Amino acid sequence: MALSNNVIGAINFIAVLLSVPVVGAGVWLSTEPDNSCVKILQWPVIILGVLIFLVALAGVIGGFFRVQWLLVFYLVVMLILIVLLSCLVVFVYMVTVRGHGHPEPSRAYLEYNLDDFSGWMKRRVRSPYKWDRIRTCLSATTMCPELNQSYRMAQDFFNARISPLQSGCCKPPTKCGYTFINPTYWISPINTAADMDCLQWSNDQNQLCYNCDSCKAGLLANLRKEWRRAEVILIIALIGLICVYLIGCCAFRNAKTEDLFRRYKQGYT
Structure with a gap:
C-alpha cells in the first residue's frame, strides 16, 4: 500500500509540472497587447491552470502522506478539470478554424x-x-x-x-x-x-x-494566431494530464487491492 501511494504521489507531481505550461500559456496571452485589450481567453486558461496545480498538489499530498480522501478528491476533481480543458481546446479550435488572410x-x-x-x-x-x-x-x-x-x-x-x-x-x-x-x-x-x-x-x-x-x-486574425499557439501548449498538457490521470487511477486501484489483500491476510491469520 505504501509503495502504491508513493507511486500515486510521484505521478501526481508530474501533473503539478504539467499545470505550469497551462498557466504560462495564459500569462503569455495576457502580455500580448491585443489579448490584453480584448481579455477573453487568458483568464480562463490561467484559472484552469491554477486549479490543475492545486488539485494535483492535493494528489501529491494524498499519495505521499496516505490521505485517502485527498486521493478521492483528486481523482474526481481532476477528471472534471481534464474535461474542462478538453472543452476549452475544442472551443479554441472551433472559433479559430476560420479567418485566413x-x-x-x-x-x-x-x-x-x-x-x-x-x-x-x-x-x-x-x-x-x-x-x-x-x-x-x-x-x-x-x-x-x-x-x-x-x-x-x-x-x-x-x-x-x-x-x-x-x-x-x-x-x-x-x-x-x-x-x-x-x-x-x-x-x-x-x-x-x-x-x-x-x-x-x-x-x-x-x-x-x-x-x-x-x-x-x-x-x-492576431488573436487567432496567438490562440492557436497557446492551443498547442494546451493540447500537449492535456495529453500529459490524461496519461498521468489514467496511471494514477491504476495505481489507486492497485493500492486498494493491496489494502484489501493485506486486511484479508490479517483476518486469516
Whole structure:
C-alpha cells in the first residue's frame, strides 16, 4: 500500500509540472497587447491552470502522506478539470478554424475580411460599446508608430511581413488605392467606393483605421494566431494530464487491492 501511494504521489507531481505550461500559456496571452485589450481567453486558461496545480498538489499530498480522501478528491476533481480543458481546446479550435488572410498584388503582407471569421469571434468586436474600449486600448499601443520607424520607403513597407493587427489598423485597405507617404500617412485614394473602410481611414495618428472593419478583422486574425499557439501548449498538457490521470487511477486501484489483500491476510491469520 505504501509503495502504491508513493507511486500515486510521484505521478501526481508530474501533473503539478504539467499545470505550469497551462498557466504560462495564459500569462503569455495576457502580455500580448491585443489579448490584453480584448481579455477573453487568458483568464480562463490561467484559472484552469491554477486549479490543475492545486488539485494535483492535493494528489501529491494524498499519495505521499496516505490521505485517502485527498486521493478521492483528486481523482474526481481532476477528471472534471481534464474535461474542462478538453472543452476549452475544442472551443479554441472551433472559433479559430476560420479567418485566413488574403494576398494583395505586390504586397507581402496579407489583408483580412471580418466576414471570414466565426460568428462568435465577430460578436466580440461588433458591439460599439466593446469596440470603443478595445479601440482606445489599441490606439494607446506603439504598434503603428513602430512602423514609421522601421519603414521609410514605400517598397520596403510593401515587402514587409507586418502583423495582421498592423495591416488592418495602421494603414488603409490596399483596394482603396491610397498613395503611400509613410506607413501611417496616405493620400489621394483612387476608389473610395471600394469599401466603407476607405472612407473610415484618417491620417489623424490617433484615428488611422481603428474605426475600420479591417482593424477588427486584423485584431481577430492576431488573436487567432496567438490562440492557436497557446492551443498547442494546451493540447500537449492535456495529453500529459490524461496519461498521468489514467496511471494514477491504476495505481489507486492497485493500492486498494493491496489494502484489501493485506486486511484479508490479517483476518486469516
